Amino acid sequence: MTPARYGTQGGTQRFTDYGSLRPPGLPSVITPSPAARRAADRSAARNVASWAAAAARRARQVYFTAATAA
Numbered sequence: 178m179t180p181a182r183y184g185t186q187g188g189t190q191r192f193t194d195y196g197s198l199r200p201p202g203l204p205s206v207i208t209p210s211p212a213a214r215r216a217a218d219r220s221a222a223r224n225v226a227s228w229a230a231a232a233a234r235r236a237r238q239v240y241f242t243a244a245t246a247a
Contacts, residue, residue, distance in 0.1 A: 209217070
């Protein structure tokens with residue numbers, strides 16, 4: 178690599194001739210274990226349920242606030 182210096186302080190370097198940052202060859206396949214897949218599914222379902230409950234809570238709050246103000 179040939180670094181080319183820029184700026185007066187010399188703190189910034191720009192490399193002008195470099196190749197790909199990924200090593201040659203195909204990436205290895207990583208398959209999570211069945212337990213890890215189940216844990217990820219449960220976590221995603223818990224997040225979706227939490228978001229849905231929060232949206233319902235906000236909707237009820239807006240509805241009851243508007244109903245009592247009228």
